[in-house]
Amino acid sequence: MAESPLAETAVAQPAIGMGEDLVEVKNLKVHFPIRRGLIIERTLGWVHAVDGISFTIKKGETLGLVGESGCGKTTTGRAIMQLEKPTAGEVLFEGRDLVTMPKEDLRQNRRRIQMIFQDPFASLDPRMTVGGIISEPLEIHQLLNPKEREEKVRELLRIVGLNPYFVNRYPHEFSGGQRQRIGVARSLVLDPEFIVCDEPISALDVSIQAQLINLLEELQDQFGLTYLFIAHDLAVVRHISSRIAVMYVGKIMELADRNELYDLPLHPYTKALLSAVPIPDPVIEKQRHRIIMQGDVPNPANPPSGCRFHTRCPFAKPECSEDEPPLEEVRPNHFVACFFWKEISERTAPPLAVN
Amino acid sequence: MEPLLEVKGLRTEFPTREGVVHAVNGISYTVMPGEAVGIVGESGCGKSISALSIINLVPKPGRIAAGEVLFEGKNLLTYTDEEIRKVRGNDIAIIFQDAMTSLNPVLTVLTQLTEPLVLHMGMDMAGAERRAVEIMEMVEIPFARTRIRDYPHNFSGGMRQRVMIAMALTCDPKLVICDEPTTALDVTIQAQILDLLNRLRQDLAMAVIMITHDLGIVAGLCDRINVMYAGYIVEKATTEALFANPRHPYTLGLLRSIPRINQSRRVKLIPIDGFPPDLTQVGGASCPFQPRCVYPVERCEAENPPLDPVEEDHWAACWVDVYAEAGKERVNG
Numbered sequence: 028m029a030e031s032p033l034a035e036t037a038v039a040q041p042a043i044g045m046g047e048d049l050v051e052v053k054n055l056k057v058h059f060p061i062r063r064g065l066i067i068e069r070t071l072g073w074v075h076a077v078d079g080i081s082f083t084i085k086k087g088e089t090l091g092l093v094g095e096s097g098c099g100k101t102t103t104g105r106a107i108m109q110l111e112k113p114t115a116g117e118v119l120f121e122g123r124d125l126v127t128m129p130k131e132d133l134r135q136n137r138r139r140i141q142m143i144f145q146d147p148f149a150s151l152d153p154r155m156t157v158g159g160i161i162s163e164p165l166e167i168h169q170l171l172n173p174k175e176r177e178e179k180v181r182e183l184l185r186i187v188g189l190n191p192y193f194v195n196r197y198p199h200e201f202s203g204g205q206r207q208r209i210g211v212a213r214s215l216v217l218d219p220e221f222i223v224c225d226e227p228i229s230a231l232d233v234s235i236q237a238q239l240i241n242l243l244e245e246l247q248d249q250f251g252l253t254y255l256f257i258a259h260d261l262a263v264v265r266h267i268s269s270r271i272a273v274m275y276v277g278k279i280m281e282l283a284d285r286n287e288l289y290d291l292p293l294h295p296y297t298k299a300l301l302s303a304v305p306i307p308d309p310v311i312e313k314q315r316h317r318i319i320m321q322g323d324v325p326n327p328a329n330p331p332s333g334c335r336f337h338t339r340c341p342f343a344k345p346e347c348s349e350d351e352p353p354l355e356e357v358r359p360n361h362f363v364a365c366f367f368w369k370e371i372s373e374r375t376a377p378p379l380a381v382n
Numbered sequence: 383m384e385p386l387l388e389v390k391g392l393r394t395e396f397p398t399r400e401g402v403v404h405a406v407n408g409i410s411y412t413v414m415p416g417e418a419v420g421i422v423g424e425s426g427c428g429k430s431i432s433a434l435s436i437i438n439l440v441p442k443p444g445r446i447a448a449g450e451v452l453f454e455g456k457n458l459l460t461y462t463d464e465e466i467r468k469v470r471g472n473d474i475a476i477i478f479q480d481a482m483t484s485l486n487p488v489l490t491v492l493t494q495l496t497e498p499l500v501l502h503m504g505m506d507m508a509g510a511e512r513r514a515v516e517i518m519e520m521v522e523i524p525f526a527r528t529r530i531r532d533y534p535h536n537f538s539g540g541m542r543q544r545v546m547i548a549m550a551l552t553c554d555p556k557l558v559i560c561d562e563p564t565t566a567l568d569v570t571i572q573a574q575i576l577d578l579l580n581r582l583r584q585d586l587a588m589a590v591i592m593i594t595h596d597l598g599i600v601a602g603l604c605d606r607i608n609v610m611y612a613g614y615i616v617e618k619a620t621t622e623a624l625f626a627n628p629r630h631p632y633t634l635g636l637l638r639s640i641p642r643i644n645q646s647r648r649v650k651l652i653p654i655d656g657f658p659p660d661l662t663q664v665g666g667a668s669c670p671f672q673p674r675c676v677y678p679v680e681r682c683e684a685e686n687p688p689l690d691p692v693e694e695d696h697w698a699a700c701w702v703d704v705y706a707e708a709g710k711e712r713v714n715g
Binding site: 095096202204205232233234235236237238240241244259261262263265266267286289290299300301302303304305306307308309310311312313317319320321323324379 | 424425538539540541568569570571572573574576577595596597598599601602621622625626635636637639640641642643644645646648650651652653654655657658
C-alpha cells in the first residue's frame with residue numbers, strides 16, 4: 028500500500044501485439060432511427076448508440092471493450108463486422124475501408140473476420156446438426172470438398188475440446204459451455220485472423236467461464252488470432268486483454284494498457300466503475316472505499332451535452348456540460364477524455380488496492 | 383441468543399417424467415437475528431429452491447420431502463396456507479432477481495406497496511399511503527411522493543429493484559431473503575443497491591439471506607456463507623475462514639477459476655473440469671462432486687461425505703484434507 032501506484036505499473040507490462048495495426052476504427056458513428064407510424068413512418072429521433080469513436084487493434088493483441096449496458100459496445104462490434112451499417116466513419120482492415128468496400132470484396136474479407144456471440148442458446152440453429160453449423164461457412168464460401176469439410180469439422184471439434192463423434196448431434200443436446208465451444212469452432216472454420224467476441228462467457232456459470240477463457244487464450248496462441256473482446260465483467264477483461272477501452276453512452280472515456288488502466292485509472296467514470304466491482308476477498312472488501320455514483324446511465328436517444336458523464340460525475344464543473352472533452356494521450360499509450368483528470372487524480376486514491 | 387431461523391435436514395424434490403429431480407438434499411443451517419448469511423452456488427445447485435422452501439413457495443410439482451424450518455422456534459412447514467401467508471411479507475420477505483416480472487405491471491407502485499400494509503398491518507388507506515411514501519424515501523427513490531403513483535415500467539432497472547426492496551420492507555420483516563437481487567443490473571447500479579441493502583440491514587437490524595453466484599458480493603456483505611453444489615451444502619463457514627482457508631475442493635475450485643480484478647500478474651485460470659451433474663442422478667451413495675474433483679479417493683465413490691466440522695465454526699463435506707492437498711501443490715509447484 029505504501030508504494031506509489033505509478034511504481035507498480037512500471038513492473039509488469041502485458042503482452043502487446045506485434046505493433047502492426049490490423050483494425051483501425053476512425054470516428055465511427057452508428058445512429059438508429061426511432062420510428063413511429065404504421066403506413067407513413069416518421070423518424071422522431073435518433074439513438075446515438077455509437078457516437079464518434081476511434082481506436083486501433085494491433086495484430087495478435089486482445090483489445091477489451093467494457094462498459095455498462097446500452098453504452099454501445101455491442102453495436103461497435105457489429106459495426107466493425109458490417110452487420111450494422113455505420114452512419115459515419117471508417118473501419119479499416121489492413122488499411123482498406125470495409126464500409127465503402129465493394130460487396131464482393133467485403134464477402135471475401137468476411138472470411139478473415141468472425142464473431143462469437145453472447146447467447147449460445149440463440150446463436151445456434153436448433154434444426155441443424157453440429158456438423159452442419161460448423162461447416163456452413165465453408166459451403167457459403169465454397170471451400171473444400173465434402174470429405175475435407177467433414178475432416179475439418181472433426182478437427183475443430185477436437186481443438187475446442189469436444190468429442191469428434193458429436194458431429195451429428197443437435198444443439199439442444201449440449202450444455203451452455205459446450206454450445207459456446209460449438210460457436211467458437213464455427214468462428215474458426217474459415218481460418219480467420221480477427222474475431223469479435225461479444226460477451227462470449229457472460230451466459231455461462233462461473234466454473235465454466237474459466238474453461239472458455241482458457242480456450243480462447245490457447246486458440247489465440249495457436250493461431251495468432253487478434254480479438255476484440257466485448258464484456259461487462261471487468262475482472263475477466265483485465266485477465267484476457269492487452270489493452271482496454273472504456274465506453275460510456277456511445278463514447279470512449281479512457282483507453283490504456285491493461286495494468287495501467289486498472290492500477291492508475293484517470294477518468295472519474297473508470298474509477299467509479301472499478302470501485303463498484305465487488306472483490307472476492309473479505310479483507311479487501313472491508314478496507315475499500317467505494318465511489319457510489321448517483322443516478323442511472325443516460326438515455327442514448329438524448330445524450331447529455333458536453334461530457335457524457337457530467338450528469339453522474341462527482342467532480343463535474345459547469346464547463347463539463349458545455350464542451351466535450353477530447354480523448355487525449357496524457358501518458359504514454361494512455362488516453363483520457365476528461366478536462367480535469369489531473370486534479371481529480373491528485374484528490375482520489377486508486378480504486379483497487381495495490382498489493 | 384436463539385437463532386432466528388433454523389433449517390434442519392431440508393429436502394425438496396420435483397417429480398418429473400424423467401425422474402425425481404433432487405433439488406435440495408437435506409441441508410441444515412441457522413441464521414441468527416440481524417445476521418447476513420450468503421448462499422453461493424451455480425445455476426441449478428438448489429440455492430433458490432432452498433430459500434423458496436423456507437416460506438413454502440416451492441413451484442409445482444415440487445414438494446418438500448423432509449426436514450424442518452424453525453422460525454423463532456416454530457416449524458413453518460407445519461403451517462396451513464393461511465398461517466404461512468401471515469408470515470410471508472410480514473416476518474419474512476423476499477426480493478427476487480427480476481423486478482419486472484415480480485411486480486404487477488398493471489398496478490401502480492402505490493397499490494402494490496399499500497396492499498400488505500392494509501392486509502398484514504391492518505392500516506387504513508391514508509396511513510398506509512403515508513407509510514409507503516416513507517419507505518420509498520428510505521430506499522432513496524427521488525420524488526417518492528409523486529413517483530409512487532407510477533407503474534413499474536416507468537422506473538429504470540435500478541429504481542425498480544429499489545421498489546422491490548421497498549415492498550420487502552413494508553411490514554418490518556425480521557428476515558429478508560434476497561434471491562440474486564443485483565444479477566440483472568449494471569455494476570454501478572449493483573453497487574448502489576448493495577450499499578443500500580447493507581445500510582438498511584444495519585439500521586433496521588434485520589437478518590438477510592443473500593443468494594448469489596457472485597463470490598465478490600458475499601465477501602463484502604455476509605457474516606457467514608453456505609456453499610451449495612447439486613443440492614447439498616458442501617461447505618459452511620464464516621466469510622473470513624471460507625476465503626482464507628477453503629476446505630471443500632469445489633469452493634477451492636471456484637476461487638481458483640475466477641480472474642481477479644486486483645491482480646496485475648497474468649496467471650492462468652484453473653477451471654473446474656466437466657459440468658454440474660444431472661439432478662435426477664444425485665442423492666445416491668457417492669459424492670456428487672467426485673466426477674469433477676481434483677482430489678478424489680476411493681471412498682468418494684462409495685460414500686457421500688457428511689458435512690463435518692473441520693475447525694471451529696467451519697464445516698466441509700469431504701473425505702480429503704483439502705488444506706493439506708492444496709498445501710502440497712504450493713510446495714511442489
